[in-house]
Amino acid sequence: MAQKISLLRDEPLKPYTSFKVGGPADLLALPKTAEELTALLGYAAQQNIPVTLLGGGTNVLVSDKGIRGLVIITRELKSGIRIEASSPKETLVAAAAGERLSSVCRFALDHSLSGLEFAAGIPGTLGGALAMNAGTKAGDMSGIIRDIKIVDPRTLTLEIVERKNLEFSYRCLELPGIIVAATLALKPADRLEVERTVQENLSFKKSTQPISVASAGCFFKNPAQGMPAGELIEKSGLKGISINGARVSDLHANYIINTGNAACDDILRLKQHIQDTVFNAFKIKLETEVRIEGE
Ligand SMILES: Cc1cc2nc3c(=O)[nH]c(=O)nc-3n(C[C@H](O)[C@H](O)[C@H](O)COP(=O)(O)OP(=O)(O)OC[C@H]3O[C@@H](n4cnc5c(N)ncnc54)[C@H](O)[C@@H]3O)c2cc1C
Numbered sequence: 001m002a003q004k005i006s007l008l009r010d011e012p013l014k015p016y017t018s019f020k021v022g023g024p025a026d027l028l029a030l031p032k033t034a035e036e037l038t039a040l041l042g043y044a045a046q047q048n049i050p051v052t053l054l055g056g057g058t059n060v061l062v063s064d065k066g067i068r069g070l071v072i073i074t075r076e077l078k079s080g081i082r083i084e085a086s087s088p089k090e091t092l093v094a095a096a097a098g099e100r101l102s103s104v105c106r107f108a109l110d111h112s113l114s115g116l117e118f119a120a121g122i123p124g125t126l127g128g129a130l131a132m133n134a135g136t137k138a139g140d141m142s143g144i145i146r147d148i149k150i151v152d153p154r155t156l157t158l159e160i161v162e163r164k165n166l167e168f169s170y171r172c173l174e175l176p177g178i179i180v181a182a183t184l185a186l187k188p189a190d191r192l193e194v195e196r197t198v199q200e201n202l203s204f205k206k207s208t209q210p211i212s213v214a215s216a217g218c219f220f221k222n223p224a225q226g227m228p229a230g231e232l233i234e235k236s237g238l239k240g241i242s243i244n245g246a247r248v249s250d251l252h253a254n255y256i257i258n259t260g261n262a263a264c265d266d267i268l269r270l271k272q273h274i275q276d277t278v279f280n281a282f283k284i285k286l287e288t289e290v291r292i293e294g295e
Pocket of ligand 1 (some may be wrong): 018045050053054055056057058059060074097121122123124125126127128129130131132133135136171175177178180210211212215216217220229291
């Protein structure tokens with residue numbers, strides 16, 4: 001590689017994910033700039049090795065055998081959060097993809113900006129939140145995005161993609177490339193009002209979800225109609241059941257938690273059991289929201 005970027009070999013991925021499971025990556029890199037990221041993509045293409053991307057690792061389940069090829073973790077892609085433009089109606093906030101979503105929320109609050117209150121308590125990076133179209137009933141990333149800056153993995157060029165050319169759906173963005181930065185369109189607001197909504201959302205999350213235990217958040221997507229996934233799982237009598245260290249949370253049935261020593265395999269077996277039981281009871285096939293990576 002023209003640029004000297006350290007590559008870790010056979011690096012266990014467990015510490016890089018909120019589920020705290022997962023075997024090693026053949027190669028792992030944490031680029032700090034878009035140039036380093038581009039150089040890594042060029043290297044992988046030249047060596048003909050597959051690339052897997054992780055941000056904060058809070059929505060992924062990595063297999064026990066780990067991930068072959070190169071894993072690129074984008075959480076070090078940071079260059080500060082800043083106001084790019086401001087008018088009485090709208091303030092544009094720009095940040096690199098590796099910034100924590102919570103830091104962007106904090107920035108919005110400190111500058112009396114509304115639009116990101118829904119994201120209070122959602123862990124991970126800005127890039128991951130955009131890739132997942134992270135959100136709650138109160139809103140999601142598609143509602144506040146102005147544009148994203150991407151690296152096109154085929155041409156290795158940087159491009160800006162505007163909102164109108166981005167295809168968001170429930171917990172998904174059709175990715176035109178790897179996100180290196182984004183501009184959000186927020187609204188000037190009363191600081192106390194923004195803070196009150198953030199606190200309400202945080203308290204609700206803390207009282208209804210096991211946020212301090214290892215997990216990847218809600219495991220299954222809510223079906224388009226009818227009962228949400230958590231209710232379907234609870235009504236199927238699955239709350240609290242476990243396979244080794246993998247357990248259906250007693251607080252929120254759509255959370256599979258790692259009580260300490262779960263392997264990916266335990267979580268996958270529990271996932272299958274939940275899907276089969278819910279299907280037998282309701283004829284509904286639950287789809288995973290968590291992204292499963294590795295062999
Ligand atoms: C306790 C807890 C609570 C949660 N609550 C919520 C919630 O309320 N709502 C919600 O929507 N989610 C929630 N989540 C899930 C998760 O936090 C979000 O999906 C988060 O936005 C993922 O960000 P990340 O950086 O961790 O992404 P990762 O988990 O690292 O990656 C997720 C996906 O995004 C891709 N990706 C990551 N970075 C980039 C990039 N720069 N460019 C292109 N693709 C990229 C990855 O390849 C992967 O496919 C929760 C998780 C936990 C553990």
